[in-house]
Amino acid sequence: MSRVSAVSIVEAIASDIRARVFSGELPALHALTETEVASSYDVARPTAKAAIEKLVAEGLLVRGVHKTARVADLGPESVRDIYLARAYLESEVLRRLASGRTVPDEAVRANKDIAALKTGAPLDVVEPDMRFHTSLVDALGNERISKMYLSLVGEVRFCMSRVQSLHLLDTNLIQAEHQKLLELIGEGKGEAAARLLDEHLGRARERLVAAMGGEAGPEADLPSKLTG
Amino acid sequence: MSRVSAVSIVEAIASDIRARVFSGELPALHALTETEVASSYDVARPTAKAAIEKLVAEGLLVRGVHKTARVADLGPESVRDIYLARAYLESEVLRRLASGRTVPDEAVRANKDIAALKTGAPLDVVEPDMRFHTSLVDALGNERISKMYLSLVGEVRFCMSRVQSLHLLDTNLIQAEHQKLLELIGEGKGEAAARLLDEHLGRARERLVAAMGGEAGPEADLPSKLTG
DNA sequence: CTTGTGTACTTGTTAGACAATCGAAGGGCG
DNA sequence: CGCCCTTCGATTGTCTAACAAGTACACAAG
Known part of the structure; x- marks a missing residue:
């Protein structure tokens, strides 16, 4: 449990996921469920949800309604x-x-x-x-x-x-x-x-x-x- | 209570607030607390929060950490x-x-x-x-x-x-x-x-x-x- | 092989609660 | 009388728990 809430927990998680995507640790089309993110960072689901939505807004992740977020596949x-x-x-x-x-x-x-x-x-x-x-x-x-x-x-x-x-x-x-x-x-x-x-x-x-x-x-x- | 949740409640609320800002009903620097938005649209606070954050991301509202969101003042x-x-x-x-x-x-x-x-x-x-x-x-x-x-x-x-x-x-x-x-x-x-x-x-x-x-x-x- | 159904998984939304923080009001002191 | 500090209310950040709704996949029936 690494508390890195420098400014905001949501921002910290989004940052980390971003880095992991850039590094290639999370390949294209990799699925990121809210529960999964929540448990892996030891936060509540709404918090994980917010982080995911932030990244979706950035275009780094994509997701449809009621579908799990995936790493964007930039063809x-x-x-x-x-x-x-x-x-x-x-x-x-x-x-x-x-x-x-x-x-x-x-x-x-x-x-x-x-x-x-x-x-x-x-x-x-x-x-x-x-x-x-x-x-x-x-x-x-x-x-x-x-x-x-x-x-x-x-x-x-x-x-x-x-x-x-x-x-x-x-x-x-x-x-x-x-x-x-x-x-x-x-x-x-x-x-x-x-x-x-x-x-x-x-x-x-x-x-x-x-x-x-x-x-x-x-x-x-x-x-x-x-x-x- | 008009249910206009065509795609998403959050999106509908954000849309409505956007329209109200454009129309001038909500003047510049007007404060929009999460509770206020939540009760006025009869939704839970997290939902109102999401709508506000969406508009902040758009630049229509501004807010600092732990401060209430305000209508952006475009000077x-x-x-x-x-x-x-x-x-x-x-x-x-x-x-x-x-x-x-x-x-x-x-x-x-x-x-x-x-x-x-x-x-x-x-x-x-x-x-x-x-x-x-x-x-x-x-x-x-x-x-x-x-x-x-x-x-x-x-x-x-x-x-x-x-x-x-x-x-x-x-x-x-x-x-x-x-x-x-x-x-x-x-x-x-x-x-x-x-x-x-x-x-x-x-x-x-x-x-x-x-x-x-x-x-x-x-x-x-x-x-x-x-x-x- | 196609179609329909059902179940498990995931997301959308809600409710209530507690801690942290900000802003302002009020009291103490120079 | 004015300024600084403390305290308190208001507001946001986050959590837990839960239910509703929708999707996806497997499985069975035609």
Whole structure:
């Protein structure tokens, strides 16, 4: 019985389940009954229910009326939806940042961190990569946009955890493209930045889709002018 | 005691409270205790609690730990945040639609509805206006973007209900600008459409801000080239 | 093989209760 | 007289126990 009620028992339980889903301990479609959760955390059923409902609202779990909650199964089409949504949001963010020539310090730092780690573990890229993109969005200073992006990031992490060790992208390329994005923003070239981002995300997207058994689009390939 | 439990009692109660907030029956900062809600709808307290938590998650109500929930007070800065978020989302949507020259039928229909009503009631514009913008976003076909926009629309309706009868915008101008937006999309001129939308939303935004006691930006005025 | 039924499991909702915490009112002290 | 501290009421967080309602699966009958 580990009492971790830092802020709220419900929040603590939801957090733990979230972590277990991300880590892969709870596979897709795994069933989570209220009673089961309640007894495993040694809380009452309504408490477990609240935690489950919180996660359902987040989209991490799915459930119909009177049916037991299951870990969401993000298929290839969901991955594409998520990444396209990212692209829509972020490309507009880049345009707005470029029009003010705002290059966020945090983004520069995050990309330096990516350059620093030349270790072979591809999973280490995820954290600074996310930080890079998140800091760009946050630099807009719009509360609601940041919140929207946060929910997307959660889902991105989620499906990334499913293709952890696949090594779909080259770290050097990621870092180089990020660098180029920052330069374009500084030069006020919003349109070019938006286009580069589309390629950047499109490539990750279609490779991820392919890795999950979907049919990859043409964006999976490297554009010739960037190969050098 | 009208049993309207179409899908769920919790959902029905949340719906009703939502409507009452929108209608202005529940003013900003109005307190909603769990017991009060429970007894007024003749349900148990946990049920009322669930409904309140749902609305808190939506952002319609706010509450801290161990404090009673209150109707959210969307001040001028929130209104600006909401409208800017709309502009960010929608301008990107217009670009993408224009690149495929996709003019959604539903948007055309909604704008015809605006043209049809020449009645003096300015509140009648709200519904088709919302439908116009929503149908554009939905035409993208991205589930998550549509969901994000939906939450914004909810908040927009909310703050519009606070300035109901102010008659901030001319119906003819709204209709004309919508028409122009559709034309630009059909011609593939995404950049121009995005710019016009910025003006369109920026004007509504700053006038709404001013009406709520904030300091209006320069976007509140009509650009000269559109006055004719 | 399909259909119908029944039982077990799970969720939706309720009731009542207790502890923890917040806000405000009231008393003591400078 | 004003300010700080204590106390108390109100409200929320959580629990236990229970019943109703719906789903899913197995099993039997046609």
